[in-house]
Amino acid sequence: MSAPAHSESANLSRRLAAIYASQWSDEVRAVLFAPSGMGTKKTLEESLDLVGQGGSLLPVAAVDAATVAVVAMNDDIPGLSEGCVYRLFLDPVPSRAQLRLLDIDPLLYISSLESELRSRSEGVERLFDEIGPAFKSSHLERGKRPRDYIVRPIRIACQNVILALAAISQESSFDGLSVIAWQTCEAPHVATHEANRALAALTLCDAFQNGGTMEIRFDRGAVVRHGKKTFRYDGHPEGQVPASLRRFGRTVGVALGAEDRAAIVPREARALFLAITPMPDGLRQRVEMAINTLGLVPERLCFTLLAQVWREIELDFILATSSRAVSILEGGAHWEDRPARKAESDVARASVITGMLFRRLNGQDSAAAGDDVRVIEDRGVGIEWSVDAENATVTFENVQGEIPWVNGMPSSHSLTVAPRASTTDEELASLVRRVGKPLGVLLPRDAFVPDVPEGVFVLRCPDRLADIDKTVEQKLSNLRMSR
Secondary structure, three states: OOHHHHHHHHHHHHHHHHHHHOOOOHHHHOOEEEOOOOOOOEEHHHHHHHHOHHHOEEEEEEOOOOEEEEEEOOOOOOOOOOOOEEEEEOOOOOOOOOOEEEEOOHHHHHHHHHHHHHHHHHHHHHHHHHHHHHHHHHHHOOOOOOOOOOOEEEEEEEOOEEEEEEEEEEEOOOOEEEEEEEEEOOOOOOOOOHHHHHHHHHHHHHHHHOOOOOOEEOOOOEEEEEOOEEEEEOOOOOOOOOHHHHHHHHHOOOOOOOOOOOEEOHHHHHHHHHHHOOOOHHHHHHHHHHHHHHOOOHHHHHHHHHOOOOOHHHHHHHHHHOOOHHHHHOOOOOOOOHHHHHHHHHHHHHHHHHHHHHHHHHOOOOOOOOOOOOOOOOOOOOOEEEEEOOOOEEEEEOOOOOOOOOOOOOOOOEEEEEEOOOOOHHHHHHHHHHHOOOEEEEEOOOOOOOOOOOOEEEEEOOOOHHHHHHHHHHHHHHHHHOO
16 A cells, blocks of 8 residues: 555544544434444444445444445545545435535534534524514515515425525625525435535525625624514524535535635635536536636626526527627627627527527427326436537437427437528538538528528427517526626
C-alpha cells in the first residue's frame, strides 16, 4: 500500500474512533451504529449483517426505515471513494438510486445529525403550530397573496409524505432572504438529498424573484401574529446555516456558511444555484461559457430553467445559435428596436417548436398500451439531443417509433432537424450540402413551404405562427417581471 493510501486509511480510522468516543444526544444514539456497550439503540455488530459487501462498507447510522448510512472503507466498489458516506437501500432499487453520496466524511455526517436532530422538534412545532396556522388565517382563508416581507411557510411532500418544511421572508435590512425554519428528511421512496435539493431550489428561486442580493440569512428575528398571540423568533433554531443544508452543499462541492456561519453569502448562493439546477452536460458547458463570456448572471439562467420559462433544450438552442441570447433571457429588446426584435423572434420561435418536438418524441403515453391504468408520469423514452451551432440544427438520438408531424420520412434511431420560423429554397439547399444527411425542416403549421430539395422532409408543428408568438411573448414577459 502506498504512503498516501495508508495515510488516508489511518485518518479514516481516527475519524471513526472519534465518532465512537464522543458523547451524542439521545436522538443521535437512536440512529447511530456503535460497538456494543455504548448505549446505541442498535449495535455495530448487529448492523454489519445488513450491508455485506465483503467489508468494503461500514454501517454508521440508520437513515430511515429502509436505508442505512455506510462508509466506504476502500475504493474497491466502482464509483465510491474511501471515507465518504453513502446511502444504502436494503431493498432492491434502480442502480441510479443505490449508494448515492450522503456526505464526504463520517464525523461530519454524525455531527450534522447532532445539530439537525437536536433542533428538529422546535422547527416542526414552529411551522405546524404557529407559522402555518397564522399564514392560513391571514392569507389563505382570505385568498390574499402575501407580500415578499411576510413570513411564508413552504411544504414539500411526495406521496403524502412531508419531506421538507421551511419559513422564509424578504428582509430589507440586508436586502436578502431570511429563513427562520428549515427542516428536511430522507424517505425510503425518494432519492438521496432530494428534499434538500427541492427546498434549496425553491428558496433560491424566491431569493432571485425578490430582487435582492441573493444573500440568505438564518439568524434574523421575525414576528408572527395569530389571533391574539404573538410569536417572536430569533432566527433558525440552529442559529446557523442548517446542518442538513450544509451536508447537501458538501455533496455538490459547495461549502455553505464558510464565510459567515449564519448565512449563505451571494457567492455561495450562486454556486449552489448552479450545482442544483439539472442540465445535460452540453447545456452546462454552454451555460458556463455564457456566464464567463457574455456576462449572464448564473441566477438568471438557473431561475429560467427551474421555473421552466425556457426549457432545457430551448435554452440550449438559444445559447448555441443566437448572438442575442443575453437580451432574450432578460426579456427581449425594446419593441421600437425592430431589427433586434426580429432577430430575437426568429430564434425564440425556433426554440419553442424545437421544445414541442422534443416533448413529442420523448413522451410515452400508455393510453393505447392496454394498461388497466393510464400512467403519464415518468414514461420518458430517454431522448438525447445535441445542437449544431454553425447550422442551427438539432440532432435527436434514441428516437423510437415513427417520426411525428411528417409523412414519408424513414424511421431512424437518429433524427436531425432544422427548426425555422420560415425558410427559403436557397437556405435549404445550402443546409443539405453542409449537413450531408437526411434532414427534417421543422416549421409552424401555417408557414410557407418552398420547393424542398431531395433528402429534406418537412415537419409541420401543430401550432400556427400566431400561437407560437403568443408563447414566446409570455416567456419574455415572465423574464421581464421575474426580478
